[in-house]
Amino acid sequence: MYVVSVxxxxxxxxxxxxxxxxxAELANRGMKVLxxxxxxxxxxxxxxYEPDDWRERLRDGRTVKRWYDGLRGDEAPVTLGELVVSPGPANAHLKGAGRIDLIASHLGLTDIDLALARGVADGDEYDAELFRVRGSLAEGLxxxxxxxxxxxxxxxxxxxGVVTQSAIIASDHLLIPAKADYLSTLGIDYLHGNVRELCRQYNADSRRFATIRRHHKVAPGVAGVVFxxxxxxxxxPIAAHQGFMDQVxxxxxxxxxxxxxxxxxxxATNTPRGVPVVLRDRITTPAVREELQQITTEFLAHLQPEPVAA
Ligand SMILES: Nc1ncnc2c1ncn2[C@@H]1O[C@H](COP(=O)(O)OP(=O)(O)OP(=O)(O)O)[C@@H](O)[C@H]1O
Ligand SMILES: [Mg+2]
Structure with missing residues (x-):
């Protein structure tokens, strides 16, 4: 199983x-995707999901917030597996034996970052709690x-924030979508630097807090930048965009x-809701679907393990 953060x-x-x-495209090619x-x-x-559906069926207990709440002791612990739901319309559009499932989100997820920020004082206790939360998703998966x-x-x-950090720590690869403009280009380099620093800190803490969690080294690689x-x-691409793409x-x-x-x-128009563009039968610009399919193929090629040097 590969874990990739976008x-x-x-x-x-x-x-x-x-x-x-x-x-959706990977599921359409037969993969089981969460x-x-x-x-x-x-x-x-x-x-x-329609907002009404989410409110009625998911909001109170079937979102990833519920899992983080369990982790922090605010509620009884649950496993990630218990939170998985299967969106109907998207799955109905799949051709083969693939599947696309989801763990939904919740507005209250911001509280997890805030709670950690104000939770414990500086020092070892804080470092230990930060280490615990940063590695939690990797463990939960x-x-x-x-x-x-x-x-x-x-x-x-x-x-x-720490929730995003927990995704990075859980990942084998990162996929970085970007617009071809000045701020996006600057941001990619900055993000890459911060990811390296986060992993360095986490790996150091992993030795320091070996009693909390067995030491394992994390080093997610960049699977690709997608413009x-x-x-x-x-x-x-217009010349202005090409320039920024070359810079990256x-x-x-x-x-x-x-x-x-x-x-x-x-x-921008989410109709029909629940079915990503790449799965829709009739779209006004089929070239968009082809681009999404090519991006998927290129992404998959980056996931293949590097050949082992002789
Ligand atoms: N290729 C595209 N062409 C035109 N509009 C797009 C394209 N891709 C995404 N959008 C639209 O741009 C807006 C932002 O896209 P999206 O929500 O995917 O970005 P995001 O990076 O996830 O944003 P956020 O940082 O808020 O989570 C949405 O309204 C989306 O429908
Ligand atoms: Mg978004």
Whole structure:
């Protein structure tokens, strides 16, 4: 099972859209995919469920907030496996034996970050609690009920709070959607630096607090930067976008060859709700679906284990 976090500090760069479509396309290719919505804005959840449905069936006890609450002792502990739901419309559109499941989110997830921030004083006690929470999702994903998934895709909030950190620590790979603009380009380098620093700290703490959790080294790699919302002219990214894409390549990060074009009609209107664009039968611009399919193929290629050096 691979665990991949879809992450960028910057808001509105297409993280949730990419998570939903990538997950859907992989499931359509026969994989068993679990999506985890770790953003209190709950946009990923609402790409698959009507708000009324979420309120009636999920809000009070079937979201990832419930799991973090159990972890903190605010409620009885539950396993991640107990929180999994299967969105009907998306699964009905799948061709083969694949499946797309979800652990939904909740606005109250912000409280987890806040509680930790004001919870314990500085010093060893704080460091131990931080270490415990940062490693919690990695631990929670070691759940027999989740063994059948080929891939877990985590949609992160646009911040670097402790919940986002727990996603990074749980991940084998990171996928970074980005817009081709100045701030996104700067942000990617900054994010990469912070991820390295987080892992360095976590690995050091892992030796220091070996009584809390058995030592294991984490080192998630970047599976790729995916450019989204690209404007095209004569089928090519406009010059301004191409420049920023080249800058990110120059950082040495793997940039997926295919970028996702901007198409407000297709992405901004969520109809029919619950079915990601890539699964829809009739769309006005089929090239968008092809781009999403190519991005999926390129992403999969990055997940293959590196050949072992002779
Ligand atoms: N390729 C695209 N073309 C046009 N609009 C898009 C495209 N991809 C996403 N959008 C729209 O842009 C907005 C932001 O996208 P999305 O929610 O996926 O970004 P995000 O990075 O998850 O945002 P946040 O940081 O708030 O979680 C949404 O309204 C979405 O429908
Ligand atoms: Mg989002």
């Amino acid at each position: 992450i960028n500090y910057k808001g509105g760069v297409g993280k949730t859209t990419l998570t939903a479509n990538l997950g 999506l985890i919505d770790l953003d209190p804005q709950t946009s990923l959840t609402f790409s698959f 070691h759940d027999d009920a989740l063994d059948s998934y080929d891939l877990v895709l985590i949609d992160c909030a646009p911040n670097f 989204t919302m690209i404007q095209l002219m004569a089928q090519r 390549r120059a950082l040495g990060l793997p940039v997926l060859p295919t970028a996702l074009r901007e198409n407000v009609t297709l992405f």
